[in-house]
Amino acid sequence: MSDLIVRVAARGEGVTADGRHAAFAAPGDTLTPENIVLPGPHQQAPPCRHFPQCGGCQLQHLDDESYAAFLTDRITGALAAQGVAAPIRPPALSPPRTRRRAALQAESKGGAVTLGFSEGASHNIVDLRDCWILTPALFAVIAPLRKLLARVLKGRARIHLTEIDQGVDVLIEGKIADGLAAIEAVTAFCLANQIARLAIDDGIGPETRWEPDGVTITLGGVAVPFPAGSFLQATREGEGALVAAVKEAVGGATVCADLFAGLGTFALSLPGKVYAAEAGRDVVLALQAGAARAGRAVFAEHRDLFRRPLTAAECDRFHAIILDPPRAGAKEQISQLAASNVPIIAYVSCNPSSFARDTDILCKGGYTLDWVQPVGQFRWSTHVELAGRFRRT
Numbered sequence: 001m002s003d004l005i006v007r008v009a010a011r012g013e014g015v016t017a018d019g020r021h022a023a024f025a026a027p028g029d030t031l032t033p034e035n036i037v038l039p040g041p042h043q044q045a046p047p048c049r050h051f052p053q054c055g056g057c058q059l060q061h062l063d064d065e066s067y068a069a070f071l072t073d074r075i076t077g078a079l080a081a082q083g084v085a086a087p088i089r090p091p092a093l094s095p096p097r098t099r100r101r102a103a104l105q106a107e108s109k110g111g112a113v114t115l116g117f118s119e120g121a122s123h124n125i126v127d128l129r130d131c132w133i134l135t136p137a138l139f140a141v142i143a144p145l146r147k148l149l150a151r152v153l154k155g156r157a158r159i160h161l162t163e164i165d166q167g168v169d170v171l172i173e174g175k176i177a178d179g180l181a182a183i184e185a186v187t188a189f190c191l192a193n194q195i196a197r198l199a200i201d202d203g204i205g206p207e208t209r210w211e212p213d214g215v216t217i218t219l220g221g222v223a224v225p226f227p228a229g230s231f232l233q234a235t236r237e238g239e240g241a242l243v244a245a246v247k248e249a250v251g252g253a254t255v256c257a258d259l260f261a262g263l264g265t266f267a268l269s270l271p272g273k274v275y276a277a278e279a280g281r282d283v284v285l286a287l288q289a290g291a292a293r294a295g296r297a298v299f300a301e302h303r304d305l306f307r308r309p310l311t312a313a314e315c316d317r318f319h320a321i322i323l324d325p326p327r328a329g330a331k332e333q334i335s336q337l338a339a340s341n342v343p344i345i346a347y348v349s350c351n352p353s354s355f356a357r358d359t360d361i362l363c364k365g366g367y368t369l370d371w372v373q374p375v376g377q378f379r380w381s382t383h384v385e386l387a388g389r390f391r392r393t
Ligand SMILES: C[S@@+](CC[C@H](N)C(=O)[O-])C[C@H]1O[C@@H](n2cnc3c(N)ncnc32)[C@H](O)[C@@H]1O
Pocket: 231, 232, 233, 260, 261, 262, 263, 264, 265, 266, 277, 278, 279, 280, 283, 303, 304, 305, 306, 307, 324, 325, 326, 350
């Protein structure tokens, strides 16, 4: 008997109602008893020639309707596992070719360099000749960078590319040849491609080799210095959707805290006074400098919120608290929030499972989850981002 694919599982396979899994299957496809996938109405022709080898995208075979449903299902499923239900809004999907940051792999072997994303669950690198997710500016750098690396790279490296205010920021984590020829090759590459900054980290932290003008990223209208390799929301559209959700969540609050603040994506987008806490030292210094220069009422503190979360009493000083922790969530901070009386919590998350676990703690502490806004800024990958509003009831 053939079975209909009804949903897409967390790791990207299609699943039938009775739990059979099939790779590259979309909802509406049919899975035959021989495990052959017969395409249905939600299969689309994957646009990229590197699909499915490239680990950058796992879901290019889904049309936007089923990709959006995948994001929603992941959140609904994680919340249901904790016994929580909440209204889930239609996902905000970033268009193709808008990813402004990427971590690629490079390997130099016999004078040739392979540069691209890793294959899924493997160390093999897909040599990127086509990409439907990177911004045109980032993709334009790939071919000249491959040529440069063929001259200077020793062994393997991780390459971080980020599009910032001045252009493309390149961070090479790996070993580069010494000597004048290598220095000249790096300079010529940067000049020819109008690179904003090039830094090399061979194990002791990023060393800048090229930066004609101080580099910045503009957040909430403020140009913030951009430390090499810093976190940035993956697309401008994703950042816009998350900022809009956070602003809506906090409403008219004029005294807010932004926890896990990074360079100030949310802190600098809010009116009124903002306390920002962040564990990255360079990042806090950058936020302080940007906010001070722009005359913004942002007080940024270097603070490890896992070891030293804001206490419930500290939380009570704010009208609203925003938090955007790493994938593990923020169990320690959430326990303090659950014991606080802060009226509104805007929780931004990149992991539905830790979000659902933290939601359960907040709900048991007397908060209600009003809504969740899913954000698909890692288009065609299995990453799910979201913002949710909690209200003390
Ligand atoms: C998902 S990023 C969010 C950054 C920022 N909200 C944004 O949107 O650009 C998480 C941030 O948490 C910071 N972080 C990680 N562990 C932390 C900790 N224990 N205490 C405080 N901040 C931490 C990271 O440095 C990073 O900037």
